[in-house]
Every structure is written in structure tokens, then in C-alpha cells.
Amino acid sequence: MKSVTIAIRNRDHRVIGLLCINMNLDVPFSQIMSTFIPPETPEVNSPVNFASSVDDLVAQTLEFTIEEVNADRSVSNNAKNRQIVLNLYEKGIFDIKDAINQVADRLNISKHTVYLYIRQFKSGDFQGLDK
Template sequence: MPAESGTARPINNIVAKRRFSQQDRQLLASYAGLVDGLAAMFGRHCEIVLHSLEDPERSVIHIANGSHSGRGPGSPLSEQALRWLPELERQQLNHSPAGFVQSRLGAPVKSSTLAIRNGEGELIGLLCLNLHLSAPLHEFMADFMPQVAEPPEMSPENFSNNVEELVTLTVERTIEAINADPDVANNAKNKQIVTTLYEKGIFDIKDAIAMVSSKLNISKHTVYLYIRQKKRDEDESIA
């Protein structure tokens, strides 16, 4: 998809060493968290590389799972990245089509390159995703499955169409969970429900207190009381 702004520069200038502004460097550095997040999501066999075009001979500024290619910070642009640079610049593309290449050991890799542009639309960096397909299938699957030794707490996500529905779903599921908890005494359940909802940030939403008081069949004053007690406990733990 074409970018909305920016003017293509001469192709021979794309790979020339040039001086970036501090804003350009900060923008590129902000992508480091995205690199780590994508690696955590897609697993150990997805190599993700953040390049700065300020110095193509030392372009890699952040990398995840770099053991696949043997690269690290300070490594140069890859042949694949160099191949796509002219097209990304000439056609003002935001990314290359996903395609298949070979690793340094001849193994198949599915690869895609994303353009990073500054506020003026100038191409200043690349985010490259390389999925190494030669890995054993069970290792791929293991990265997408819960670890048996450390089972995660799989609480249902609330995908709601509006705020009122979000509050209602959250309140109902919290009530259900606490009412089913034998460790919470019956006379303490309402307070625990309000405390849990407070920790979830529900009371930052307009009219949530009225909705909770109605669901629990208690007064709004009682809800406020439980919230004040929770805040006081937090303040005392900090002091």
C-alpha cells in the first residue's frame, strides 16, 4: 500500500551513509519494544531485525532471535533488505510482499520487510521479519502452547461492543468467580467483589458505581466505602 507522504530520493542515496536527526534516532529506537514483543508472540524461530539506514554498513540496531543468522547489533544490511530498498523507496511502499528466501545454511525462510519513515515521509529504517521454516514442527507448536510446568491463568477476555456491556460482563464474571471461591466468607464477598473491580479499573468508567451497586443489591454509599477502604489500605502499604 503506498505511503501517504514523502518524496522518493535517488536510489543511490538510499544506501549512502548519512546523518540522522535526533528525532529520527528516537523514532527508530522506539521500535525496539515492538521487536521484542513480536518475538515473544511468534516464538524463537522468528528472527526480527530493526535496521537504521543512517549507516547501512552497521545498520542493525536491535534484533531478536539473531542466532538464526548469526547477526547482532552493528551488523550490515542483508542482501534481502538491499534488494527491497529501491522498491520501497521508488513506489513509496509501506512493506514488501511476504516471500520465500534461503538462510545462510540453505534452509527456507519466509520473509517480509516493513518500511519505517519519519514525519517527512523519508525512509529511515526497516523492520524485517524472518520466519525460519526448517525448525521442527513440535518446536513451532511449543511456542504457541501454554507451558505445562507453568500453566497460565486463562481468564476470558471481554470483547465488548460498548462501555456498558464491558462493565456488565466484567462485573458478572467477577461476581461469579468470587461467589465460587470457598476461601472468601459469605459476609465478605461483596467487599471482595468491589475491591477486585477497583483493581481492574472498572470504577474509572462513568456510572460503573451505580451499575455495581445495582448488581450487588447494595447502596452506592457502601460501594464508595469499600473503595475508600481499599485506597486507605494501599496508602498504608506504601507508607
């Protein structure tokens, strides 16, 4: 065992504290150093996909949102399309040109229905949705 004590001084060189370091010489140096290094954590692959075009971005976001809503058991089958449109609206996907047509085609509804859902969300008339 080896100990070192260091005096901590202020600007006036007056001792205001002591720092004591104790070291066990029986422990290998590599083990001592490993206590200062954080443990390795496996890298998590993030599911970030970069779209090659705006249409791909809309399609990826739409597919992800459909999977998300279909996995949510609290959304009834009758309200799934409405919830998908709400989620896409909250993500700002309808700020992209022609996104409404893509969403309508994928959900097999008219673009007028998508506009209706958006108007209802803006007015606060969700009809049976929790959000």
C-alpha cells in the same frame, strides 16, 4: 547410513570446528522432516469477549468478577460484596463513568456502600480480607 562433515572456519579461514551430519537412508524422508516440525497442539479458545459498549464492558467484568469471588471458598459470605468491589477496583472498572451505579444495582447495595468499600481499600482497612 550417509555422513557429511563440514569444516567451520573463522574470518582468517582457519578451521575452528567441524559439523558432522549423519543420515539413516532407511528412514523415509517425511519421517526425517517431521522431527524438525513441532507437534500440532490444539488451539485453545480464549474466553475473550469484546463488549459492544462501555456498559456491556462493565456488566461483563462485573459478572466475571462475581463468578470468580463466588468460586473462591476462602471468602466468607459476609465479605463477598466487599471482595467483589475490591477486585473490580483493582481491575480499574470504577474509572468508567457510572460503573459505581451499575455495581451497586447488581450487588443490591447502595452506591454509598461501594464508595465506603473503596475508601476502606485506599486506606488499607480491609477488615478481615486476606488481600
